[in-house]
Amino acid sequence: MRASAGDVSAQVRQGRVSATSITERYLEAIESFDGKLHAFLTVMAGYAVEQATRIDKLVEMGKDPGPLAGVPVAIKDNLCTRGILTTCASRILENWRPPYSATVVKKLERAGAVIVGKTNMDEFAMGSSTENSAFGVTRNPYDADRVPGGSSGGSAAAVASGLSVVALGSDTGGSIRQPAALCGVVGMKPTYGMVSRYGLVAFASSLDQIGPFGTTVEDVALIFSVIAGHDPRDSTSLKVRRDVDTGSLVLAPAGVAASGQEGTADAPDGPMLDEDAYIWPAGHSLLDGAIEGLRIGVLEEITSDAAPDVRRRVEEAAAALVSLGATVEEVSIPELHYALGAYYLIAPAEASSNLARYDGIRYGLRVDAEDVTSMMSRTRSGGFGSEVKRRIMLGTYALSAGYYDAYYGQAQRVRAVLVDAFAAVYRDYDVLIGATTPATAFGVGEKTGDPLAMYLSDVCTIPSNLAGHPAISVPFGAGDDGLPVGVQVLAPALGEPVMFRVAAAIESAARSLPPPPVCFADGMGVQSDMGDGHA
Amino acid sequence: MGMSDLVGYRGYEPVIGLEVHCELDTLTKMFCGCPNSFGDAPNTNTCPVCLALPGSLPVVNEKAVELAARIGLALHCEVRSSIFHRKNYFYPDMPKDYQISQYDEPINVNGWLELPASGVRIEIERAHMEEDTGKTTHVGGGGRIHDSSFSLVDYNRAGVPLVEIVSRPDIHSSEQARQYVSELRMLLVSIGASKARMEEGSLRVDANVSVRPEGSGALGTRCEIKNLNSLRSLVRAIEYEIERQVDLVSTGQVVVQQTRHWDEAGGRTIALRSKEEAHDYRYFPEPDLVRLDFDSDRVARIAGALPPTPEQRRARIMSLFDTSTGADLVATIVEMGLDVLVISAIEHGVVPDRALSRTANEAAARVEDALNLDPGTYARLLMMEQDGKLTPTQTKAVLQAMMDSGGEPESIASTMGFEAMEPDAMVSVVTGIVDAHPDEWQRYRDGESKLAQFFVGQVMKATRGKANGKEVIAALDKLKADAL
Numbered sequence A: 001m002r003a004s005a006g007d008v009s010a011q012v013r014q015g016r017v018s019a020t021s022i023t024e025r026y027l028e029a030i031e032s033f034d035g036k037l038h039a040f041l042t043v044m045a046g047y048a049v050e051q052a053t054r055i056d057k058l059v060e061m062g063k064d065p066g067p068l069a070g071v072p073v074a075i076k077d078n079l080c081t082r083g084i085l086t087t088c089a090s091r092i093l094e095n096w097r098p099p100y101s102a103t104v105v106k107k108l109e110r111a112g113a114v115i116v117g118k119t120n121m122d123e124f125a126m127g128s129s130t131e132n133s134a135f136g137v138t139r140n141p142y143d144a145d146r147v148p149g150g151s152s153g154g155s156a157a158a159v160a161s162g163l164s165v166v167a168l169g170s171d172t173g174g175s176i177r178q179p180a181a182l183c184g185v186v187g188m189k190p191t192y193g194m195v196s197r198y199g200l201v202a203f204a205s206s207l208d209q210i211g212p213f214g215t216t217v218e219d220v221a222l223i224f225s226v227i228a229g230h231d232p233r234d235s236t237s238l239k240v241r242r243d244v245d246t247g248s249l250v251l252a253p254a255g256v257a258a259s260g261q262e263g264t265a266d267a268p269d270g271p272m273l274d275e276d277a278y279i280w281p282a283g284h285s286l287l288d289g290a291i292e293g294l295r296i297g298v299l300e301e302i303t304s305d306a307a308p309d310v311r312r313r314v315e316e317a318a319a320a321l322v323s324l325g326a327t328v329e330e331v332s333i334p335e336l337h338y339a340l341g342a343y344y345l346i347a348p349a350e351a352s353s354n355l356a357r358y359d360g361i362r363y364g365l366r367v368d369a370e371d372v373t374s375m376m377s378r379t380r381s382g383g384f385g386s387e388v389k390r391r392i393m394l395g396t397y398a399l400s401a402g403y404y405d406a407y408y409g410q411a412q413r414v415r416a417v418l419v420d421a422f423a424a425v426y427r428d429y430d431v432l433i434g435a436t437t438p439a440t441a442f443g444v445g446e447k448t449g450d451p452l453a454m455y456l457s458d459v460c461t462i463p464s465n466l467a468g469h470p471a472i473s474v475p476f477g478a479g480d481d482g483l484p485v486g487v488q489v490l491a492p493a494l495g496e497p498v499m500f501r502v503a504a505a506i507e508s509a510a511r512s513l514p515p516p517p518v519c520f521a522d523g524m525g526v527q528s529d530m531g532d533g534h535a
Numbered sequence B: 001m002g003m004s005d006l007v008g009y010r011g012y013e014p015v016i017g018l019e020v021h022c023e024l025d026t027l028t029k030m031f032c033g034c035p036n037s038f039g040d041a042p043n044t045n046t047c048p049v050c051l052a053l054p055g056s057l058p059v060v061n062e063k064a065v066e067l068a069a070r071i072g073l074a075l076h077c078e079v080r081s082s083i084f085h086r087k088n089y090f091y092p093d094m095p096k097d098y099q100i101s102q103y104d105e106p107i108n109v110n111g112w113l114e115l116p117a118s119g120v121r122i123e124i125e126r127a128h129m130e131e132d133t134g135k136t137t138h139v140g141g142g143g144r145i146h147d148s149s150f151s152l153v154d155y156n157r158a159g160v161p162l163v164e165i166v167s168r169p170d171i172h173s174s175e176q177a178r179q180y181v182s183e184l185r186m187l188l189v190s191i192g193a194s195k196a197r198m199e200e201g202s203l204r205v206d207a208n209v210s211v212r213p214e215g216s217g218a219l220g221t222r223c224e225i226k227n228l229n230s231l232r233s234l235v236r237a238i239e240y241e242i243e244r245q246v247d248l249v250s251t252g253q254v255v256v257q258q259t260r261h262w263d264e265a266g267g268r269t270i271a272l273r274s275k276e277e278a279h280d281y282r283y284f285p286e287p288d289l290v291r292l293d294f295d296s297d298r299v300a301r302i303a304g305a306l307p308p309t310p311e312q313r314r315a316r317i318m319s320l321f322d323t324s325t326g327a328d329l330v331a332t333i334v335e336m337g338l339d340v341l342v343i344s345a346i347e348h349g350v351v352p353d354r355a356l357s358r359t360a361n362e363a364a365a366r367v368e369d370a371l372n373l374d375p376g377t378y379a380r381l382l383m384m385e386q387d388g389k390l391t392p393t394q395t396k397a398v399l400q401a402m403m404d405s406g407g408e409p410e411s412i413a414s415t416m417g418f419e420a421m422e423p424d425a426m427v428s429v430v431t432g433i434v435d436a437h438p439d440e441w442q443r444y445r446d447g448e449s450k451l452a453q454f455f456v457g458q459v460m461k462a463t464r465g466k467a468n469g470k471e472v473i474a475a476l477d478k479l480k481a482d483a484l
């Protein structure tokens, strides 16, 4: 059995296992197994041991190191880690070490987590297979000839193979949920604004959200509760609190507008400003509450076109929810047919602007030339991979004078229509379920020559990003090929509590998949019954 | 009025619109906590946000928004909810390679500024917020980006808050343009929004110039002139550009829409790029920022705390005078920021003419020091003079001391020994002086009245300035009458 975050932190907090010994075991496991997977771009061995030692000292002194005490965490390489390579799997940032850490990294460390490494991804999170990494593909732990999905493929593979207990990824169009489904783990995208984007290298600012991977819904909910919360450094970050009576999330009366106070906005690499960051009181389970009486819709547009084996798993999940007392009906949002098109205008448009800063002037790659214009041009030509260039050109075109209204403007109108359509459906349903991906993991190289086919693998996940809603993928057995299938739960904005509840119910009904052939299942050194560690 | 206004432009009327960029006088930058300060060592006021490091995000400076709203209110604009846009173009001194600016929903729209000399109102189209760029120094070659051997970039200025004030094309001469910028500059300083120093670049002007036949309502093709670093170059560049365009159209040629650079040394404008080469800025709403809400309560709060504009300050002083003479002097005093001294003095009972002349002469001669004077203390000094406790000479000496090192006029006067002389003592000094200069005294008695100044001077010397000149002359006249 792969270790869970809850178990690890409980044992470390009780002093039964030291964080250092756990960390060393995981670092050794990465050393032995990651050659086969290539989930990691950077292993933070020295740093991790330092963190673990700090946590053990706290335990010795009788202090509580936090809810993630000693839990090994892998984080996607587009999250800034102070002094540690943060490459976005791009040549253009190959040697870049940020002088500051992302807010989520600080929150993890404050909770006692031990960050063990930075994971592989599609370059700048643009892709669905992790094949667009400038530093080599990541393999699916269940089948080394298959992709792990993407763009957060390294994080998904690390958790699936037990090389880290939990992980962080980023999800712009499905980049957490899709690889989670393909690797047989739980992956979740929060409500837009729920988790600070400060220190997440931007792909498409209005769609990007950071979220957790884990082997269980409980672990994912735990990580979510640690990283969620308002951050004064992210103007789009929501001020949310948990209503004690209903358990639901509500926006704080102050609203969403954020503005800095003159002179008090301290150095952006300083300590966290928001000390009241935990939305959930310690020990409170996000999974409490009944399924009985919930109204659940099976969303046709993300299910009916999926492969038959995937569709069958969704139907079984629906049946399980009915047996727990929920009402389940099929529901359709025809407007979703326009989602993929809108997404592939909005995301590249924002990306074309977000990636302009990689010009060779201040940091990252510089390819010298006779004048500054040629230097910028050569740097960008040499530093970006072909998918990144494709999207920059697509986005630049969509924003150009004379085309803006027909492309970017139209896509934003579609987005507004989708938000309204979802709102109408959520008047009748608490959550929606459906497939996470149209099929199980595809082969390495299978879709690299056909960008459109690759884009279509995000068709089930993109709607939640456009709407800014939370969604989670839960493993639900295997497809006909024996590879993992994920079932997705979608909820309205701030609907995380009910979403987690339904996800946990689906999880408990799922036929559990055996751990992958490439797997480290001996995290705490107390169990050794599963997995021999060899492919 | 310049020469050109008198002789006209050969039957053509210039049409000028101005874009004025002013840096806001905040402690910190527009979107991060770095100091907004001029003249520091290069790249010391920087952080991940204003260097556009990957992953950093902007947060709006509340104070900058307040100052932008002040500008809008002082310019009689409508102040509204607004959003930020990204203006995309590549340039080495712009860290993100886009500028966060405002586009179709700016904070301030539809205002006006009145030119004080003529009462002409220049309409303001908009006054929007944006961020400044860094500064590039091109080393080698002609100091321009294309022929330099390398360039150095200082990002201290990157992200400094700016407001761009865009006038409608309501300006019809270089002199009006000068008056507009001069009045606007004074207004920005007056309401505490900007230091507005052209020499430091905290106020920068671009001029859009076109010409059309007099009487025509149509607009000609315009050129935008950049690099106007002083009022003098503004006037010269506009004059040059008008003449250049009139030369073209009056000989049947066409003006090409261009951005032109003012060459101060050469005294001419030079084409930078034409419309065809113009950037496509690909504006789109800035997704990293949320709408900037501005309800009427907030506007009212800022309006209620708005410091007076130059127009209001001039009107305030003029209302304390019976006649409108001295309007030019008042305008100068307001421009120097010394009107608070005049008003305070008058409110403390000083006769308006005395308050104005002391301020316009002695205080204005040392304007930087005078600005540090406490208005109430200044008023007490002028009252001491008015009450005869100090002579004009003594008053000036005390004022210089106050401007040198501060202090109270009463104690300075006492330290300097400026006790008012007893009348008897003064008369005895005058008698002594008269006795010592019999020849001069005889000539004075014979009607050579200008010798009065000689005697006053001698008495002043003997009393070290304590005597009152008018009283000395009165005493001389009494002696003269007694001797008859």
Ligand SMILES: [Zn+2]
Pocket: B029, B032, B033, B034, B045, B046, B047, B048, B049, B050, B051, B159
């Ligand atoms: Zn800064």
